Amino acid sequence: xxxxxxxxxxxxxxxxxxxxxxxxxxxxxxxxxxxxxxxxxxxxxxxxxxxxxxxxxxxxxxxxxxxxxxxxxxxxxxxxxxxxxxxxxxxxxxxxx
Ligand SMILES: [Zn+2]
Numbered sequence: 001x002x003x004x005x006x007x008x009x010x011x012x013x014x015x016x017x018x019x020x021x022x023x024x025x026x027x028x029x030x031x032x033x034x035x036x037x038x039x040x041x042x043x044x045x046x047x048x049x050x051x052x053x054x055x056x057x058x059x060x061x062x063x064x065x066x067x068x069x070x071x072x073x074x075x076x077x078x079x080x081x082x083x084x085x086x087x088x089x090x091x092x093x094x095x096x097x
Contacts, residue, residue: 015055022048 025048032041088095 015058019052019055022051 026045029041029045032039034042084090
């Protein structure tokens, strides 16, 4: 359990470093002396932008199970509130011989 927590933190740090590094690269080389169609810097900027856009999807995918769990929990609560199962114990029926 604790090992997976550290792994999640490490993955988050790596993702954050990737995003920050890509943003810094794009900002640093946004205004460069472009040599034309096959410019290596433009290709790198495009890859950095693609990395950022692909990493933006991951948090959305991570939130989706949380939303589904919340919906399931709300459904369960509603069912508990409105559907009551009458049992002899819940009705406090005293069984006499
Ligand atoms: Zn260029």
